[in-house]
Amino acid sequence: MTVWIDSDILIEVCRGRDAAILEQWAGFGKSDHVLLVSPVSVTELWAGARAKEHAAIENLFGVLICVPIDAETGRLAGEYLREYRRSHGTELGDALIAAGAATRGATLWTRNRKHYPMKRLALC
Numbered sequence: 001m002t003v004w005i006d007s008d009i010l011i012e013v014c015r016g017r018d019a020a021i022l023e024q025w026a027g028f029g030k031s032d033h034v035l036l037v038s039p040v041s042v043t044e045l046w047a048g049a050r051a052k053e054h055a056a057i058e059n060l061f062g063v064l065i066c067v068p069i070d071a072e073t074g075r076l077a078g079e080y081l082r083e084y085r086r087s088h089g090t091e092l093g094d095a096l097i098a099a100g101a102a103t104r105g106a107t108l109w110t111r112n113r114k115h116y117p118m119k120r121l122a123l124c
Contacts, residue, residue, distance in 0.1 A: 002105060002106040003028060003034070003036065004101035004106035004107065005041070007040070009110060010037070013060060014053055029063070035064050035065065036064065037064040037067070039067075040093045040097050041097065042061065072103050073100050074096075087117075088114070088117045090117075094112075098121050101121060101122075
């Protein structure tokens, strides 16, 4: 299975406060799952990083595959914004993350399910 990991999950993994997320993270580490991340999430983590978290963030991104945003992802993200911006408050970052996961057939791991109402998107 391919899993696209949202920023909120990555933050929790770095901070280590949510036992359920840490348990699932450890399970993914012992599996053959492919773990993907968006450049949007990389940006969000570094923008909010505390100095004491820098090493953990470096280690975290060392085990993830960062998938570039391509034209297909941008097109789908634009469709998501057009469809869900008003009704669900979807923002650019969420649209890009959702489109990246959808175009690669990945399941999105997030705690913010309300940010991702897209029908084509599988959530875990």
